Amino acid sequence: MKKKIDIKKMKKELLASPAYKIAYHDDDFMYEEYCRPVRLQLELLKPEKLFQKEKIESTIVVFGGTRIIEEKEALKNVEKLKKKLLKNKNDKSLKQKLKIAKSVLEKAPYYEEAKEFARLVSAECQINEGHEYVIVTGGGPGIMEAANRGAYEIGAKSIGLNITLPMEQAPNPYITPELNLQFHYFAIRKMHFLLRAKALLAFPGGYGTLDELFEALTLIQTQKVPPLPIVLFGEKFWNKVVNFKALVDEGTIAQEDLDLFVFADTAKDAWEYIKYFNKTNNSDKF
DSSP states (O other): OOOOOOHHHHHHHHHHSGGGSOGGGOHHHHTSGGGHHHHHHHHHHHHHHHHHHTTOOOEEEEEOOTTOOOHHHHHHHHHHHHHHHHHOTTOHHHHHHHHHHHHHHHTHHHHHHHHHHHHHHHHHHSGGGOOSSEEEEOSSSTHHHHHHHHHHTTTOOEEEEEEOOSSOOOOOTTSOGGGEEEESOHHHHHHHHHHTEEEEEEOSOOHHHHHHHHHHHHHHHTTSSOOOOEEEEOHHHHHHHOOHHHHHHTTSSOGGGGGGOEEESSHHHHHHHHHHHHHHTTOSOO
16 A cells, blocks of 8 residues: 655655755855855955945044043942952952053043044044045944044944954944944954055054054055054053064064054044145045
8 A cells, every 4th residue: 555645744844954945044054164265255245335335435443442441430440449459458359450440540541532533533534424534443342432432423424343252242332333344254354444444543452453453564564555554542552562663673673664653642643644644645535
């Protein structure tokens, strides 16, 4: 006796099979190791199309530490730790935390300077719905938030290029929603930082800031990208953290490599230098 064929069941099983999914709707397939080249291409393409749609012609990149916050918040953290230390006067861990909190408080003015810089740039370059020199940050808190906020508070657009991290990082609230992007690959994110960049401003920061700064310096030094103004904000900080002169003395970089960047301590000076550099180098904007 022949087994009865259940056509409906067979069709249902066929439609439920993972093999039947359209390739780009199949998450299991798309996240396989051999699909990495496709994912890289998509991560390169999506932001490019969004920037074209929003008519973003050029950008200024603002890097800086996530831990540099507004003065009132930094002061609150210091006061909180002081109170804890009064109850535990011999706690070495608390003493160290208080020392760091005071150091962060000293850097709080950088938050305001980053905000002021973005305000100056955006006010001058986004008049009449212009899309030149749009502020772009890593999209996170701290200095990045300050720069996006400076543009936001005068009604200007700004970009946030966020990255997926083990510790969850949400985009700061001041990014223009249409220009709020998330990346998985650092390499593609870095590429988008520089593709339209007409300047780079690096505030005090940690590993991420140092990584992004030195990659940009390397690309300019090796002529992989055209020369662009690089401003290190906070001369005292940078000379303490990186002994650039020692690199020359050790013979690991040339004396002229020190000319790839300048220092600034005010938003106005940073912006004036960027305009001077790009005017001198025949930038389309200036």
